[in-house]
Amino acid sequence: MSVTYTAELSVREETVLFLSGLLHTQRRRLGTRTGTRSLSCFKQAIMVIRWFLDGTRVKQLAGDNQISSSTGYTYLHEGIRVLAAHAPGLESVLLAAKMAGYAHVNIDGTLIKTDRCRTPGPTPGVDLWWSGKHDNHGGNVQVVTAPDGWPLWTSPVRPGREHDTTALREHDILPLLTTWTNDQRRILGDLGYEGEADTITTAFKKPRNGTCTNVQRQFNKAHNGLRAIGQRGNSLLKTTFKALRNVSLCPWNIGRITAAALVLLHVEHNRTT
Numbered sequence: 001m002s003v004t005y006t007a008e009l010s011v012r013e014e015t016v017l018f019l020s021g022l023l024h025t026q027r028r029r030l031g032t033r034t035g036t037r038s039l040s041c042f043k044q045a046i047m048v049i050r051w052f053l054d055g056t057r058v059k060q061l062a063g064d065n066q067i068s069s070s071t072g073y074t075y076l077h078e079g080i081r082v083l084a085a086h087a088p089g090l091e092s093v094l095l096a097a098k099m100a101g102y103a104h105v106n107i108d109g110t111l112i113k114t115d116r117c118r119t120p121g122p123t124p125g126v127d128l129w130w131s132g133k134h135d136n137h138g139g140n141v142q143v144v145t146a147p148d149g150w151p152l153w154t155s156p157v158r159p160g161r162e163h164d165t166t167a168l169r170e171h172d173i174l175p176l177l178t179t180w181t182n183d184q185r186r187i188l189g190d191l192g193y194e195g196e197a198d199t200i201t202t203a204f205k206k207p208r209n210g211t212c213t214n215v216q217r218q219f220n221k222a223h224n225g226l227r228a229i230g231q232r233g234n235s236l237l238k239t240t241f242k243a244l245r246n247v248s249l250c251p252w253n254i255g256r257i258t259a260a261a262l263v264l265l266h267v268e269h270n271r272t273t
Helices: 013-030 041-054 058-064 069-084 090-099 164-171 174-183 191-196 214-230 232-240 251-269
Strands: 104-113 136-145 151-154 186-188
Touching: 013 041, 013 069, 013 251, 041 058, 041 069, 041 251, 058 069, 069 251, 090 136, 090 151, 090 174, 104 164, 104 214, 104 232, 104 251, 136 164, 136 232, 136 251, 151 232, 151 251, 164 174, 164 191, 174 186, 186 214, 214 232, 232 251
Parallel strands: 104 186
Antiparallel strands: 104 136, 136 151
């Protein structure tokens, strides 16, 4: 027994048409013949956006569209790939931020939780994706935001066990960040980036068995006030897209999924910087 009901997708029509256009271009590139797909580009776009916004189970999405679960997963992954392919690169993001006149940008790592586990890590008895800090499995994604907290760029994923500084080095993005700081601009980060203090401005750490000076406390207060606004970017992504609260797909897809969500956010609000 089943009950049919009416639902509403809380996005602009332009956002659905944008993804539909990307899917249409992808089908033409693949040489897909007309009438050979179970869903039109528009319906596939709605299915993908439903997954991002509401975290709807693929089995449910497939049933709603009268397709098999395997076809549902295929369509979902296709949608994620075409969106992520349009995600901005870090170099272009920093150039756009410079042209916008930003005196600083923020960087912060976020853990995208996942229910995938039991993957052996370099430490015996500890899963590769286990984050001791968050006491959960997940992937580490670095997010660069504008001064007002608007997310500008997201990095590929690294296992949740890795420190933020380690993730930066693995992605080899420090040279681009260093270039940004050459013109008296700053990149603000938390104390997790203190190992890269030459590039990323962090607060002063309280000395062991001591206290910060008055000047250091004043600096920390100003720094943390600006950085707190920048942390809005991680919250904005996770509150807008329930799919980012817990990813049940392969953890190595987390970076691509986050990049795809960023593109949807930019299109929905018609803003990139």
